Amino acid sequence: MTLQNATGVYNTSITPSYLPWNTYNYCNAPHVNAHHYVKPNDSEAVLVYLNTMIRHHKRTPDNLYPNEKELNPASGWDCTDFIARDYAGRTAQVYHETIIPDWHPFASQIWTGTCDAGQLTRQGLEDAIKHGEDFWSVYHDELGFLDKVSEEDIYIRTTTEVRTHQVAGGFLYGMDSSTVNNKWPVYTQPENIDDLVPNYGCPTANTIRAAYQSVPAWTNHLARHQDLQDRLDATLGTGGLSAWSSWYDHFFDTFTSRTCHGHPLPCNSTGACVSQEDADTVFALGDWEYNYIWNAAENATTYNQLTFGVMFMELARDFKRFQSGDERHKLRFHVAHDGSMIRLASGLGFGKISPLRWPAMGSEIVMEVWRDQNKQDFVRVIHEGTPVTTLQWVALEEFIGLLEAQIPSNIFETCMGS
Template sequence: MQLIFQNLAFALPLASSVVTAQNPGLGLSSASGVYNSSETPSMLPWNTYNFCNAPHINALHYAPPPLAVSAAGQLVHVSVVMRHHKRTPDNLAPSERALNPPMGWDCSKAVQLTYDLGGVAIAHDATTPAQHPFARTIWSGTCDAGQLTSGGLIDAAQHGKDLWELYHDHLGFLSVVSPEEIWVRTSTEDRTMQVAGAMLAAMDPLRAARGQPWAVHTQPSSIDSLVPAYPCPAANSIRDAFQAVPAWTDHLSSNVSLKARLDDAFGTADIGSWASWYDHFFDALTARTCNGHPLPCNDFAGTKCVSEADAAAVFAIGDFEYDYIWHAAENASTYNSLTFGAFFAELADALAVPEFSHRLALYVGHDGSLVRLLAGLGVVPLRWPSFGAEVVFEVWEVVGTRFVRVFHEGTVIKGMEWIPLEEFVGTLRLLVPDQLFERCMGD
């Protein structure tokens, strides 16, 4: 019988509970979610949703599949699909500099290097001269918009260390940190490559010290399936339609007071990109709270600050929007398959090979990558994928038959504990529309 991912969904906390369950004593940390630290408070379960640094697979909380143990099963491949770790805001207010501490943002410990073999290593040094005519539109300091922060680099290194401790030290599956065993795929964004580099360095610091180059596989930015970035006008039309009905517009009209307060603080009134959904506010707030920055205040016309209650409301609305767009809306599944079908096909092809050329495949993408993957797998209702969020696919072989076990943020997904590989790959292929290019382009 054909596996249907949607029937394997497990229950996540309702998005609205992020607001209603807030514990004032913990600020923006509660059992419903952590939004102000990469460290989950010790009184909360280890796998609590943490937007700043998602829980991930690790040796301490790992158990091998019972059937593999009883039948002397063998782990033959692991694929990890993840979001990059924490960064600076990607959406800037018109007078961004005034909304940040005077020292701005510091990325001096997360320096990006660019060079060709035989060339000089070029270190990116982002600075904004105070006298620049447009200096008011970005913070001071050493960070660009959307850049991996020092804290994000640290979290990525710990992520890599934990992955190595599990699959090398604990299971003995990985033997050496080398391109022969580990295949890496990222988007063309520097932050995804930096995360991959930090993870690999934490697995083998000595190799990192030798400065040996590592091939990271990317696709052209205009058609990258991982982001995803390929054009799909048909999908855009579907999204336009389901964001024009009351199921979507009601949440905007019912939060006009919140929107007005946010506009006062950010100076974003009458800017369309900040009004059509809460994505920009969510990004601008979580990037701050996760990196230890205060919630923004605007002193231009009397001090207007974003309160913790309003920030929590934005986080809940963000969860609602992500779940609606990629899961709950009419035709959301079609929208998801059209926009991520190319990657579903890529993943299915990678898992279906008779012999794996690498033991570990590491894909470092974005929140848009993870939310589409989770929606396709039926892990609903959806929440906004955290920094460092991951889905891990283990392929085991028992008496000549291969099975897949799937983890989300360190925990086995209910219903995906032990699925025949052929059946799992077949279901992935059902998420790939026939003639995807023609469907997208309306041909």
């Protein structure tokens, strides 16, 4: 195992000006924007269709330490600057505010303040709005492809997580602030079969992943960093918890959520704190683990296809609908999660170019369809604002074939082992 330094930005949504604009920024991924957008080489080609997937933007930690309250600043997490609406049509327009009573017998398990775990923050909403502005600056202002923000032109697909709905709203508002008064549907699938997370059950895939996380390539990387694990356990009270010792996912989430919002790394009541050096190692380990699980491990491709095959089926159907002339939308826009983005990146072959990294907040993959002067359609894929070298001009039929190649035959029966 070769562990690379976790180069990039982990403490602000604004990439410092002394770094390249497309530097990896975990807090707010680079994305298409008018300042750096590059048109295809074929100057006669015309953009005719868009299909895009992004990860939601910044949120509070999704994982909690056993004694979370102790490990946060006394001020805790404040979400009173973000109105979270949630109401049924033709009823009172209620919104919710999180309360965390000091008297609650289990209050030690959550921070002080007004935020729930995994909640989109005001800063995350602001990033989503800016993301929408930048997207509009390219596909409306620069290319004139999207002429209005309307349901007729734009189809929004999200997961059942509220933060994906809120990011969709922020994105639409960024494209056109007049949508603040609009009622706009976001389409979801039932949680237990949602292919966008993905969330459908696949025991066969679970067995495959367990197998390649039981070999030396994986177990040795955990053993090699046992001193780090011991230090973190001692500081954070996570000793003996398999969810924290089986990989570095939870530590990565809790550290980055803090640093991206300007919070310090956690310190316990004895004054012991997670060091920046240890946090940097966790960030690098997170990248290595994500690349291994979804790209580099033996049978990672099969695991990826089983767990995201239904989403690849959905995407293939989208492009075939466009190909047949039955697509009435100009843009299909998906708001998803890190597990969605890493699977899409792997399935499209990004990991054959260079090792995959943990998908950042607001991570973006844009699939453009261009029509040349001979009326032939080609796909160009843009990842984090930069065209993908192997997918810069691929015949539409070939691209559909790439998507369909990621769909296992009889996927339901294969997943269930029947």
